[in-house]
Amino acid sequence: MHYLQAEQYTYLAGEINALYHEAAVKMGVSDSVQNILYVLWEKGGRCPQSEIARLAGISRQTIHSAVHKLEREGIVRLEQGRGHSTVVCLTGKGEKYAQEKVEPLFRIENQIWKEWSAEEQQQYLLLTQKYRDALKKYLSAML
Numbered sequence: 250m251h252y253l254q255a256e257q258y259t260y261l262a263g264e265i266n267a268l269y270h271e272a273a274v275k276m277g278v279s280d281s282v283q284n285i286l287y288v289l290w291e292k293g294g295r296c297p298q299s300e301i302a303r304l305a306g307i308s309r310q311t312i313h314s315a316v317h318k319l320e321r322e323g324i325v326r327l328e329q330g331r332g333h334s335t336v337v338c339l340t341g342k343g344e345k346y347a348q349e350k351v352e353p354l355f356r357i358e359n360q361i362w363k364e365w366s367a368e369e370q371q372q373y374l375l376l377t378q379k380y381r382d383a384l385k386k387y388l389s390a391m392l
Contacts, residue, residue: 269283269354276351277350279315281311281312281314281315282319283350283354284307285305285319286347286350287305287351288301288304288305289325289337289347294338294343294344295328295337296337297330297334297335297336297337298312298313298327298334298335298336299334301337316337323340324339324342324343324346324347325337325338325339325340325343
């Protein structure tokens with residue numbers, strides 16, 4: 250990739266992240282809470298806490314802190330999973346809260362996907378996965 254193209258990608262990724270942050274601010278939640286609710290909404294209201302951290306790309310410590318805040322607010326409850334895993338579940342209040350805070354984001358994203366052809370969708374996913382895999386490879390070699 251040409252240096253200017255890499256720089257452009259970095260800027261675009263940063264702008265997209267800033268837009269998701271703006272959405273969180275508009276909805277009155279932190280980025281980490283938005284990410285947790287997003288994963289829970291997508292997973293039908295329950296998901297192992299470790300998987301939330303992996304899917305959201307957020308540290309386990311940050312997820313742990315945000316989940317406990319949501320638990321105190323009655324938005325999620327914790328259940329014992331297999332072994333030492335903890336499963337985070339939306340409560341009835343949490344389902345309404347997530348619907349208010351992240352469901353609009355799902356509608357927007359789905360609208361964008363509907364505007365793209367199947368080929369564009371596939372190309373975007375393939376190239377994004379290819380970039381992610383290469384980044385993992387080169388970062389692991391660097392560290």
